[in-house]
Amino acid sequence: xxxxxIRKYARDAGFDVVRFTSADTDPEDAxxxxxxxxxxxxxxxxxxxxxxxxxxxxxxxxxxxxxIIIMGLNYGPSTDPxxxxxxxxxxxxxxxxxxxxxxxxVVKKRLKLVGRWIAREFSSDIKVFVDTAPVMExxxxxxxxxxxxxxxxxxxxxxxxxxxxxxxxxxxxxLPPDLPEADHCGSCDLCMKVCPTHAIPEPYHLDASRxxxxxxIEHKGDIAEPLMAQMGNHVYGCDDCxxxxxxxxxxxxxxxxxxxxxxELMAPRLRELAELDDDGFRQVFTASPVKRTGRDRFLxxxxxxxxxxxxxxxxxxxxxxxxxxxxxxxxTARWARARLSDLDASDHAD
Numbered sequence: 001x002x003x004x005x006i007r008k009y010a011r012d013a014g015f016d017v018v019r020f021t022s023a024d025t026d027p028e029d030a031x032x033x034x035x036x037x038x039x040x041x042x043x044x045x046x047x048x049x050x051x052x053x054x055x056x057x058x059x060x061x062x063x064x065x066x067x068i069i070i071m072g073l074n075y076g077p078s079t080d081p082x083x084x085x086x087x088x089x090x091x092x093x094x095x096x097x098x099x100x101x102x103x104x105x106v107v108k109k110r111l112k113l114v115g116r117w118i119a120r121e122f123s124s125d126i127k128v129f130v131d132t133a134p135v136m137e138x139x140x141x142x143x144x145x146x147x148x149x150x151x152x153x154x155x156x157x158x159x160x161x162x163x164x165x166x167x168x169x170x171x172x173x174x175l176p177p178d179l180p181e182a183d184h185c186g187s188c189d190l191c192m193k194v195c196p197t198h199a200i201p202e203p204y205h206l207d208a209s210r211x212x213x214x215x216x217i218e219h220k221g222d223i224a225e226p227l228m229a230q231m232g233n234h235v236y237g238c239d240d241c242x243x244x245x246x247x248x249x250x251x252x253x254x255x256x257x258x259x260x261x262x263x264e265l266m267a268p269r270l271r272e273l274a275e276l277d278d279d280g281f282r283q284v285f286t287a288s289p290v291k292r293t294g295r296d297r298f299l300x301x302x303x304x305x306x307x308x309x310x311x312x313x314x315x316x317x318x319x320x321x322x323x324x325x326x327x328x329x330x331x332t333a334r335w336a337r338a339r340l341s342d343l344d345a346s347d348h349a350d
Contacts, residue, residue: 068144126169144180154241156247222328304335318337
């Protein structure tokens with residue numbers, strides 16, 4: 001009965017799915033994380049190793065926690081995220097980052113609302129977390145029955161497909177866990193085949209150091225030339241392996257107003273993105289997760305897309321950026337210039 005009261009309140013607060021699982025450590029989570037770290041596929045995300053002990057043991061974040069309540073918000077996009085890939089003059093921004101609000105802020109605000117009500121209603125201690133905390137939320141969500149981790153390692157839901165923001169409330173309430181969801185991937189390997197950089201070398205194993213989302217968001221330095229050539233027009237994140245999942249046929253467009261995409265971020269012109277200075281970058285992305293990359297890393301991504309665009313009309317803006325004060329931007333601009341210039345030379349040779 002307590003679970004149903006909580007579930008109803010959370011759904012009234014705007015969450016689309018609410019499930020429960022134990023706060024105890026699951027040895028399988030530790031084994032999976034250790035295999036990943038041993039492979040070195042975390043790239044330069046050193047924080048994954050640094051937070052290992054807290055990551056594998058939920059109670060390290062709240063010692064007296066008994067139950068984890070994990071909640072999801074549907075952010076199903078209104079258009080096919082793969083469509084932008086057929087428009088090489090535009091920049092592809094991941095669907096979650098096209099919204100008018102950073103989802104971390106939205107989810108955390110609602111988690112706190114529900115958490116305060118639980119604390120008051122049931123005399124329980126609580127803590128709330130979104131994905132900036134060292135919580136292995138995808139395995140926890142699978143254990144709680146929200147979905148399962150697909151062959152791309154992301155969560156898949158039978159009801160919402162690939163499009164759920166997750167957040168957790170740790171509580172001292174001792175509640176019976178929900179049943180986990182079975183794996184329904186079967187023989188499908190579309191997510192593995194679609195990845196432009198071959199970042200899923202085997203089922204259920206992600207090489208994050210090759211993943212476009214990692215490269216465009218987490219990676220701070222230069223990107224290897226072979227990978228740049230495979231990145232297409234992705235400038236922030238990548239939805240390819242999510243978008244091709246057949247389970248998305250059951251997904252629905254989000255009706256949440258704060259997750260509605262901003263028109264200017266759905267298909268921005270590469271030329272306009274490449275011309276952003278610091279003030280322009282902050283103005284365009286002030287309410288978007290894109291702001292976390294900063295102007296220099298974002299322009300690195302844009303210049304890679306420009307180099308892959310085959311659009312020689314962009315050479316003047318690229319030439320300007322070869323003299324940028326950021327060495328990261330200038331180096332990537334020189335790569336883009338050489339790529340477009342080589343194309344020009346090969347055309348003349350023909």
